[in-house]
Amino acid sequence: MQELKLGKYLTLAEFSTCTHTYHKYAQYINPFPQNGAEIIPALQELNKFIIDPIIDNYGRDNFQLTYGFCSADLKKFLERKDPITGEKNGRVAPKLDQHMSYEINKNGKYYCERLGAACDFMIADVSSNHLIDWILQSKLPFDSLYFYGSQRPIHISYGFQHKRDIWTFGSKGQPTKKGIENWVKMAKEIHNKNQ
Structure with missing residues (x-):
């Protein structure tokens, strides 16, 4: 199961073990989905509709996954x-963030009721500003996108809502749309055309 390909490029193992925290505490962590019947298809859709087109454009060697499942x-x-x-x-x-996808807690409820799947990544030698421009121009069907700064990874999710919602964060970590109005407008226009 670990070597299961989620799309053209990434495996479940890569997607589940990419974080610094996992590597630091690997002996204590089972990184793999427990609700695989729902999570694997969600991860496959994220890869098919978001990650594969990005890697097709920028190249596998330039894609740096920092947080997956x-x-x-x-x-x-x-x-x-x-x-x-x-x-x-x-x-x-x-x-909120969809990184837990369809994982179920001990009470039998989804950790994230928004469902879908998410990841954080960077492209080597490409600023996150340019990456977001490309994602919007390519009309990738994301649900949420978080911009943390031009030299930091972006967060992107794929889910049934396809909200194309974009956020950045203020100095105290509060979500805001201030400073990214052009992206928000572009995403909204594309979303409205697809309705």
């Missing part, structure tokens, strides 16, 4: 603080 074990470690630095291992918003 988030298992329940990985979520626990992302929420914890590093014992040396005292900093959280990562940011996690399981109810």
Whole structure:
């Protein structure tokens, strides 16, 4: 199952083990989906409609996946603080960000009711600004896209809503659309044409 191809390029193992936090605590983390019957198709759709076209354009060697699927074990470690630095291992918003896809909690509910699937990635030697321009011009059917800065990875999701919703974040980490109005307008126009 680990070597299962999700699209033309990425495997389930790559998608589930790419985070710094996983590598730091790998011996304690099962990174793979427990609800594979629903999660695998969602990851395959994310790859088919979003990741494969991006890699087709920029090349496999330039694609740098930084965060893919988030298992329940990985979520626990992302929420914890590093014992040396005292900093959280990562940011996690399981109810919103779609990294947990269709994973189910111990109460039998989806961690993220938005469903779909998400990943964070960069393209070597391409600013995230230019990457987002290309994604919008190519009319990729994303659900949500988060811009963290021109030299940082972007977050993108694919889900049945196809909202084409774009966010950036202020100095205190609060979501905002300030400063990205052109992208928001372009995404909205494309979304409205597809309705």
